[in-house]
Amino acid sequence: MTRIIKYIFYDILRTRFILFYTLFLGVSTFALFQLDSDAGKVVLSLLNIVLMVVPLISIVFTTIHFYNSYEFIELMLAQPIDRRAVFLGEYLSVSLSLCIAYLAGVGIPILLYGGGASAITLLFTGVILTLVFVSLAFLSSVLTRDKAKAIGIALLFWFYFSLIYDGLLLWVVYTFNDYPLEKVTLTLIAFNPVDLARIIMLLQLDIAALMGYTGAFYQEFFGSSFGILFSTSILLLWIIIPLWIALRTFARKDL
């Protein structure tokens, strides 16, 4: 499998897209540090970029990459290689390169300017979000044969988790605001990886109260460290479950 990873890795680096992604993140992080001297505020602004841009790039890049390496996958499957090894090789190399790009792009400016514990948490949530959306992208890629359709599904995932879901949540809270909703919202938040990442960040920054009632309740219910631990484990499920479904589907797919 390491040999396969080596070839896929090489192929990804050749497209230069990863390089542009790193540069983009690097430039925006540098710019934010230039604009504001307070590292805490910079991390908060970066959080908004990370929550929108990282999932979008991860999911679209992965889907396009999967379809572009269809020939390679087809070639490998006629060889004495396990299907699962090919699939996991693809997953590992794509997620590794996206994570390295993210860590380099955001991490290097942070190292230079310093950002403390909250910056480390920001790097951590970015990596986790990358892994989640790469998993979702692989799921959407194996669900259909058509490249355009798969990118459509991938974008739908992103829209849903970044924009639509929050709207729905708000609607639920407004409609049923006569009832005690703390536990319900808590559960509902677990169904959105982007929200979970945001909560980890807010708990770390100790400004969960800014998120209103739910945030305050979240902090009270879990306490900061347990809350972070809990959200992280749910996020790990968000990585594993889509990947597992995708792997099972791929193992039975006709090529």
Add this chain to the structure above:
Amino acid sequence: MISLKNINKKFGRLQVLDDVTLDLSSGKSYALIGPNGSGKTTLIKSILGMVIPTSGELTFDGKSIFNDWKYREKIGYMPQIGHYPDNMKIGQLIDMMKNIRKDYTKVDEDLIDSFKLFKMYDKPLHTLSGGTRQKVSAALAFLFRPPVLILDEPTAGLDPVSTEILKEKILHEKQLGKMIMISSHILSDLDELATDVVYIFEGKVQYNNTLEALKEETSELRLGKAIAMLIRQKELLASVTE
């Protein structure tokens, strides 16, 4: 060596393979014949594990191929249309194929030499013509000296000289006692190469016997005419029974 038992494959509502039962044994070379869309490529891909049958059993040397991949090191496969990573060069591709197999002993580079592929090692694969692509596919299929060769329309798109080179090579491998399966529409080629004929139509195996038997049954000397006769006989039979 390879045995298929009641293999069915459906793509949605379309039945591509319909209760296919076949026994392929080593030392024989099979001509897989049938009209376009009759299920030849699906049959080949099922043997390679690239298409997963809806039902049925498929064994290689007595072991089921489902959830197995190790057996593929004994198969050299030449696809009908070779799809290769676009940005790779021929040399890189061949190196990669060697690299991902750990336990090959000695590679067979006869075809690389006779097709003069080493001269084009620096050519990216997306610039290749259909014929050159076909040469690369052929060279890769023979590279690891596999005991089983599965060739899906090997001579389609090749120039006459290359066709002869490839046929010579297949004959040579046949004399070594390998199991060979060739699907093709060029029946005159198969006449020289095959020992057995498998005729498949609408996903069903309509005929499976030795080449001599087919020629005797139809009292024709050439495979092309024999097959035409066979189809006519079948049609006649069908119209009578209706």
